[in-house]
Amino acid sequence: MKIIRLNSVSKFYKQSKVLDNLSLEIEEKERIVIVGPSGCGKTTLLRLIAGFTAPDTGSLFIEEDLAARDGKIIKEPQERNLGMVFQDLALWPHLSVEENIAFGLKARGVGKVERKERIKAILTLVDLIGYEKRKPFQLSGGQQQRVALARALVLEPKILLMDEPLSSLDTALNLRLRREIIGLQEKLGFTLVYVTHNEKEASDIATRLVKMDQGLTK
Amino acid sequence: MSERLFLTVIVIFLMAVGMSPLLFMLFESMSVDGHFSLNAYAEVLQTDRQWTLMRNSLTLASAVALLTTLVGVPIGILFGKTDLPFRRFFTILFVTPLLVPPYISAVSWSNFFTHAGGFSFQFLFGLPGAILVLFTVFLPVPMLLTIFFLRSIDPSLEEAGRVFASWGKVMRGITIPLIFPAIALSFMLVFILSFGELSVANFLRYDVYAMESFTQFSAFYNFKAATAAALPLVVAALLFLWVEEVFLHKRRVGSHAHFGREVQLIPLGTFRVWLFLSVAILGFTIVLLPLITLLIQSAGLSHYIDAFDRAGDSMLRTLLFGVFAATLLTFFGFFTGYLIHKRTLKIWRLADAATIFLFALPGTVIGIGLISLWNTPWTNFIYAGPAIIIFGLLAKYTALTSKISAVQLSQISPSMEEAAQVSGAGWFRTVVFIVIPLAWRGLAVAWIIGYIFSLRDTAVTMLIYPAGQDTLPIRILTLMANGSPELIASLCVIMILITLLPAALFWLILKTIIKVSP
Numbered sequence: 001m002k003i004i005r006l007n008s009v010s011k012f013y014k015q016s017k018v019l020d021n022l023s024l025e026i027e028e029k030e031r032i033v034i035v036g037p038s039g040c041g042k043t044t045l046l047r048l049i050a051g052f053t054a055p056d057t058g059s060l061f062i063e064e065d066l067a068a069r070d071g072k073i074i075k076e077p078q079e080r081n082l083g084m085v086f087q088d089l090a091l092w093p094h095l096s097v098e099e100n101i102a103f104g105l106k107a108r109g110v111g112k113v114e115r116k117e118r119i120k121a122i123l124t125l126v127d128l129i130g131y132e133k134r135k136p137f138q139l140s141g142g143q144q145q146r147v148a149l150a151r152a153l154v155l156e157p158k159i160l161l162m163d164e165p166l167s168s169l170d171t172a173l174n175l176r177l178r179r180e181i182i183g184l185q186e187k188l189g190f191t192l193v194y195v196t197h198n199e200k201e202a203s204d205i206a207t208r209l210v211k212m213d214q215g216l217t218k
Numbered sequence: 219m220s221e222r223l224f225l226t227v228i229v230i231f232l233m234a235v236g237m238s239p240l241l242f243m244l245f246e247s248m249s250v251d252g253h254f255s256l257n258a259y260a261e262v263l264q265t266d267r268q269w270t271l272m273r274n275s276l277t278l279a280s281a282v283a284l285l286t287t288l289v290g291v292p293i294g295i296l297f298g299k300t301d302l303p304f305r306r307f308f309t310i311l312f313v314t315p316l317l318v319p320p321y322i323s324a325v326s327w328s329n330f331f332t333h334a335g336g337f338s339f340q341f342l343f344g345l346p347g348a349i350l351v352l353f354t355v356f357l358p359v360p361m362l363l364t365i366f367f368l369r370s371i372d373p374s375l376e377e378a379g380r381v382f383a384s385w386g387k388v389m390r391g392i393t394i395p396l397i398f399p400a401i402a403l404s405f406m407l408v409f410i411l412s413f414g415e416l417s418v419a420n421f422l423r424y425d426v427y428a429m430e431s432f433t434q435f436s437a438f439y440n441f442k443a444a445t446a447a448a449l450p451l452v453v454a455a456l457l458f459l460w461v462e463e464v465f466l467h468k469r470r471v472g473s474h475a476h477f478g479r480e481v482q483l484i485p486l487g488t489f490r491v492w493l494f495l496s497v498a499i500l501g502f503t504i505v506l507l508p509l510i511t512l513l514i515q516s517a518g519l520s521h522y523i524d525a526f527d528r529a530g531d532s533m534l535r536t537l538l539f540g541v542f543a544a545t546l547l548t549f550f551g552f553f554t555g556y557l558i559h560k561r562t563l564k565i566w567r568l569a570d571a572a573t574i575f576l577f578a579l580p581g582t583v584i585g586i587g588l589i590s591l592w593n594t595p596w597t598n599f600i601y602a603g604p605a606i607i608i609f610g611l612l613a614k615y616t617a618l619t620s621k622i623s624a625v626q627l628s629q630i631s632p633s634m635e636e637a638a639q640v641s642g643a644g645w646f647r648t649v650v651f652i653v654i655p656l657a658w659r660g661l662a663v664a665w666i667i668g669y670i671f672s673l674r675d676t677a678v679t680m681l682i683y684p685a686g687q688d689t690l691p692i693r694i695l696t697l698m699a700n701g702s703p704e705l706i707a708s709l710c711v712i713m714i715l716i717t718l719l720p721a722a723l724f725w726l727i728l729k730t731i732i733k734v735s736p
Contacts, residue, residue, distance in 0.1 A: 052636055077639040084640045090633035094655040103651065104641030155642060 002064070003028045003159060003191050004049060009058035011044055018044045019055070024210065028158075031185055031192040035202040036212035042195045043087075045212070046161050049193060050084055051077035063158065078107070082159040083152030083190075087167060089144055091136035097123075097147050098132040104155045122154040125184065142173045149181070153188065160185070162194045166201065178204050221645035225562055228553045229569045236576045236613035239587030240452075246590055247445035258442035259449065268430065272450065275413055275427035278345060282352040283409035287360050289353075291401055293500075294364025296493060299393070300484045303494050309365070311501045314509075316358040318717055319674045319691045321417035322710045324351045325698075326508030328421070329515050329707060348424045352412050354504045359411070360404035367400035368393070369481055376482060385484045406461040413454050414580030417676050417695065427451070432582045435681070441590055448583040455578035462574055509714075516707035525708040528701070532693040536716060539604065539689060540673045543611040547668035548661055550612060551619020556653070558620060559627040570620075577617035581677025584613050588682050602684045610678035615671045619664040626660020627653070662728050666721045673717045690716065 004026040011019040018041045026032050034042045047053050048060060051073055059069040062082075067075040092100055098119055105115045123129050126146040136144055145165065152160055162181070166174045182205060185192050196202050202209055247258050262268060293312065297305045315323050327350065331342045341347060371393065379388040416428040427450060435444035486493055516522070526533070557563060558570045576584065588610055592601040600606055634656060638648040654661065676691045683692055694709045701709075 050636070050640055052639075077636070078642045078644065080640075082640060084637065086633040086637060088631055088633055090631060090637040092634060092637070092652055092656070103638065103643065107638075107641055107643035107647055151637070151641065161640075 001028045002026065003030075003062070004193070005061040005064075006045075006048075006055075007059045007061075009048065009055040009060065011041070011048065011053070012056050013044075019048070021058070023058075026191060026193065029189055029191055031182070031194065031205055031207040032210060033194045033196060033202040033206035033208075034210045034212055035196055035199055038197060040212045042197075042212050043163055046084075046163050046193065046195050049159075050082065050161055051075060051080050080159075081155075081157055082161060083155055083157035084161040085145075085148045085152050085163065085165045087164045089136075089148040089165070091144055091147055091151075093136055096133050096135055097128065097139070100136070100147060101151045101154050104151065108155065118154055122150045125153075125187075126150045126180075141169055142177065145169065145177055146180075149184070153184065153190075156188075157190055159191045159193065162192065164196050165194075167196070167198070174201070181205065221562055224646070225553060225557045226565075228550060229557065229563070229565055232550060232554065232569065232612070232616060233572060235609045236584070236616070237572055239584070239591040239613075240579075242591045243441070243445050243448075243587040247442045259446040262430075262434070262443050262446040263449070268427075268447075271425055271427040271430055274345075274425055278348055278352070278419065278424070278426060279409045279413040281345075281349045282356060282412040283405045285349065285353050286356050286408045287401060287405045289500075290357050290360030290404065291364050293357070293497070294361040295368065295389075296497065297361065298365035298368040299389075299481065300486050300493075302486060302490065302497065308497055308501055309361075311505050312361060313358040314505055314718070315354045316356065317670050317674060317721075318714050319417065319676050319694075320352070320355045320415060321421050321676065321691075321695065322512075322713060323355050323508060324418045324421045325706060325710055326512045327351055327354075329703065330508050330511040332703075333511060343423050345424055347422045348419050348426075351418050351422065352415060354508075355418070356408045356411055357504070359408050360401070363400040363404040363407075364397060367397040371396050373482055380482075389484070403462065406458055410454055410458045410578045414451060414578075414582075414677070416580070416582065417680075421698075428580050428582065431580075431586065432681070435582075435586050435589075441586070444586050445590075448580075448586065451580050451583055455575050455580075458578040459571055459575050463571075512707050512710055515704055516711045518704070521704045521708040522712070524705055525712055528697065528705065529690060529693045529709055529712075532688055532690045533712065533716060535687065536673060536690040537720075539607055539611075540669050540716075540720075543608055543615075543672035544665050544669035546608060546612060547615055547619045547672070548665045550616050551621075551664050551668070552623045552654075552657070552661060554616060554620035555623025555625075555627060556649075559624045573617035573620055576613050577615065579614075581610070581614055581675065581679075582681055584610055585678050585681030588613070604684070604687055606682045606684065607679055607687070607689075610682050611672045611675060614675065614678050615668060618671060619668050622660055622664040622667060623657065626657045626663075630656050659728070662724070666724055669724075670717055670721055673713075 002025045004024070006022055006024045009019055009022045010017060022041075022045070034045060036042050044053070048055055048068070049062070051067065054068045054071050054073045056071050060067045062075065062080050065075065067073075067080060092103070095103065101119050101122060102115055105118060110118070119132075120129070123132065126149055128143065128146055128150065131139065131143065131147075136147065139147065148165070166177055169177065178201060181192070181194075192205075194202075194205055248254055248256060250257065296302050297309045302308070324347075327347070328342060342350070375396070376388055376392055379392045383391070414428050416426060416432060419426040420429060427447075431444045431447040431451065434440045434447050554569050554573060557566045560566075588606055589601070591597075592606055592609075594601075600609070630653070634652055635648055638652045643651070673689075674691065675689075676695065679689050679692055680695070683689065688696070690709070690713050694706060694713060697709065698706055
């Protein structure tokens with residue numbers, strides 16, 4: 001099944017064309033990595049899939065449902081059943097690790113008992129048991145990365161979007177987390193859409209590589 | 219409730235509270251027996267007295283704006299950019315006169331010169347005295363704007379210059395041109411505030427234009443003439459709106475993202491002691507001296523007992539109105555600031571412009587507008603109750619709290635909110651559990667500013683307070699006619715304490731919480 005489909009999508013910012021008549025199909029359980037230089041439109045593409053912005057022209061389908069078309073968002077981000085790990089991680093500093101992860105579950109009305117179980121399971125998966133009560137600033141870079149992953153994955157999304165999530169980490173940690181992300185994707189079976197400008201990182205993670213330049217895929 | 223609907227309701231409410239009275243007032247002034255007529259405008263604007271008053275106001279406002287900018291900008295640079303000792307203390311000291319009703323400064327100076335006697339007493343009453351008092355009141359405006367803009371400059375811009383130039387050259391060539399919008403904006407802001415201020419000029423017996431609209435309404439009860447007389451004040455407010463648009467929206471100096479990064483301080487070297495002494499002398503002269511005079515004159519328990527007897531009810535009311543108005547100002551300011559920051563609705567610019575316009579407009583004009591709209595048999599419950607005061611304060615000061623909120627929100631990464639959205643949270647949940655907790659420091663500052671400005675207000679409340687519901691600043695103004703100088707001095711001291719003590723206490727609690735939180 002085509003889990004994401006973009007049909008002739010264009011996006012402008014002021015006078016410049018960030019995405020230029022782009023069409024792309026992403027299969028279920030694929031690990032697709034979008035790679036390209038800064039400013040080529042890869043983050044815009046990710047934000048478009050997430051639902052933070054709409055294509056000026058063209059259409060976007062998620063799980064075969066129309067999600068956005070011609071400047072209009074039809075499905076809001078919270079209705080798309082996807083998770084996202086941001087470049088700056090966007091961990092809420094006023095909430096503990098546990099609360100960060102629980103936020104989405106509460107928003108979706110998951111009961112207390114089930115919530116506890118799912119948080120425990122996901123923390124075990126990302127190896128963060130014992131860190132539940134800590135605030136994000138009390139964690140190392142790698143641990144923060146895992147919290148961001150856990151927060152996205154606890155909702156069991158069909159699609160996980162990752163926007164240069166490892167760019168701020170040192171090489172050793174970057175390599176280790178790459179392997180962990182691949183392992184999690186294989187285990188949980190979500191579709192991964194990963195954005196990076198690092199070609200080595202891209203080829204390590206991808207089952208399919210999409211190169212972008214000046215708003216076009218190659 | 220969806221984001222767009224909720225924000226639309228907020229904007230409509232603010233428009234109804236602030237702009238509809240003005241439009242209604244304009245409509246009424248141009249209608250005679252159901253026909254369109256500009257007679258009221260022709261009558262008011264064609265008299266010689268109008269032009270004399272206008273000349274007086276322009277002279278006063280220009281002089282105050284020029285003086286405060288010439289002194290305030292260098293002081294702002296000293297406090298915000300150099301290693302001057304006790305600069306934080308000095309900042310607080312110099313801001314104090316802005317936080318209390320302006321006429322209290324006039325009373326303090328009057329008391330000081332009365333003690334000095336002779337020539338100096340005569341000097342105070344008239345243009346020089348009005349300039350002096352308004353200079354001390356509005357000096358913090360260019361000072362604070364300069365400090366604020368200095369902190370918004372990307373430090374790397376100065377660092378790039380420092381690689382091959384001295385601090386002096388970097389300041390002249392890079393920093394000061396970058397803060398030029400602050401200088402222009404503060405000049406215009408002080409001009410507009412001085413142009414619309416009437417309590418100081420009235421106390422010091424200097425006739426100004428802002429008094430005309432007030433007189434036409436309060437003395438002659440002539441709505442049409444009062445509206446016509448307000449027209450130049452509206453034009454001045456629109457001019458300010460244009461300047462704000464040119465200098466703040468189109469020439470943004472830097473990103474708020476630079477806040478929090480350490481500001482590189484200029485070492486003053488051998489000038490440090492001399493500049494410290496100069497600032498200390500200036501602070502003592504223009505802030506402490508009049509305050510000390512006020513304290514000396516009010517000394518004695520009997521004066522304070524008398525003050526509580528004569529105005530105890532007003533004090534309590536002032537506190538209640540202040541707390542209530544500040545809370546509403548924070549609420550509406552936050553959501554207006556959110557709209558301005560996120561630009562969710564196309565009307566964001568209208569909301570921004572309307573709140574700034576109302577802030578720039580003299581409070582008396584807002585007051586007359588509110589009365590003309592709400593003084594009907596059907597809306598008497600608003601006109602005759604505290605609601606009209608709250609409406610007036612909301613109309614006048616939402617610009618302050620919305621700007622503070624917008625600045626605070628601009629410092630929160632958009633991904634914080636986006637992360638909540640992809641987690642499945644709706645807009646309201648995201649705002650309540652993510653945005654507000656992240657923006658709470660800005661909200662607390664907005665509340666303090668809302669509280670202080672609601673308390674110090676006389677221009678709006680002077681016209682609209684319902685019978686038996688006057689606030690302390692208004693009670694002091696009324697008692698000035700027949701109260702003893704000692705009683706007035708005691709009331710002024712109490713007014714300063716009521717304004718500053720709760721705000722300072724709130725700030726101290728806030729600082730303690732900030733210290734223990736991440």
